[in-house]
Amino acid sequence: MARMYGWMTGSFPKTWFTLMALYGVALAVLTCLNALGAEYWWLGALNLYLPQILWAVPGLLLLAVASSWAGRRWIWLPVLSLVWVLGPIMGFHWSARWRPEPVATPVLRVLTCNVKFGVRDSDELLNDIVRYQPELVLLQDANGFMQSPYGKFFHRWHVRSWDQFVIASRLPFAASAAPLASRRFLRDTVLLGGSAITVYSVHLQTPRDGLNAFRTDRDGHWHPLEAIPELQDNAAIRLQQAQDLRRQVAAESGPVILGGDLNSPQPSRVCTLLEEAGLLDAFGAGGRGYGYTYGHYLLQHRIPWLHLSWMRLDHIMTSARMPVWRCWVGNDEASDHRPVIADLLVEKP
DSSP states (O other), X not given: OHHHHHXXXXXXHHHHHHHHHHHHHHHHHHHHHHXXXXXXXXXXXXXXXXXXXXXXXXXXXXXXXXXXXXXXXXXXXXXXXXXXXXXXXXXXXXXXXOOSSOOSSOEEEEEEEEOOTTTSXXXXXXXXXXXXXXXXXXXXXXXXXXXXXXXXXXXXXXXXXXXXXXXXXXXXXXXXXXXXXXXXXXXXXXXXXXXXXXXXXXXXXXXXXXXXXXXXXXXXXXXXXXXXXXXXXXXXXXXXXXXXXXXXXXXXXXXXXXXEEOSOOTTSHHHHHHHHTTEEEHXXXXXXXXXXXXXXXXXXXXXXXXXXXXXXXXXXXXXXXXXXXXXEEOOSSSSXXXXXXXXXXXXXX
């Protein structure tokens, strides 16, 4: 009994401090990976697509121990770590720009969504469009959407459609600018007053193949050494696509709006490359909360009542000439991806 008491009062606090130090180092390494470009290291690339709330579990355990055994004067250590996780690591934002009252500057509302057409409930997507009344709608994975009965919804809109992409606009397209299409984006120009605004609907390479490589095979075997290069190759494809898109956007002379499924959370190097082209993430500038758009459908397979997303794969990005007023996400019924909606301020040319 005396030996057990000595362990609890002597070596146990040392063990707790050691675990707390290791936890802090792990969070610091994770933060550095995200800041430098998570895809440069396979562990960082893998972590991008995990629920970041998992990093709070060790902190909660250490907090429980601190509140009972380790001494309450040290409780601030796990609390600070949890704030770190719930804030920067999980991508929490709280914009001071968000204002419910109207603004004098004209506002352009944009909605983007990977609709996964034919997989979920497209009625819910149209409900979101009716609810939010955007002037500009950017769709991805919308193969056949405009040829379906749902396409009639846009019969009074100006529409460009190519392969999986749709750009639907209440604003007219510029007759002097021809649309540009590739396997990963559709580009066109809309006119708002005296401004010509270049618009991109984008869908980059899915990380699914790289992530699935880390699952066990049909025989229940796990091959991590084979999975790592596949994950890295998958990330390299997405980065190359982002690099090509960066060059395209950087060459634009006027204001730019880019929206779509980048298949990349905010800490990704993909988002950094587009920011280097002069674009600003709308949710980062005008959002409140986490703005997660993906993951809810995966959870609902196991827990039908749980409607939680855990990744922000879908983005609206804009050039500095179109400041963000506010940005938020829509419902989870229309698609595996929640739509993203942003109000952008249109400055005079």
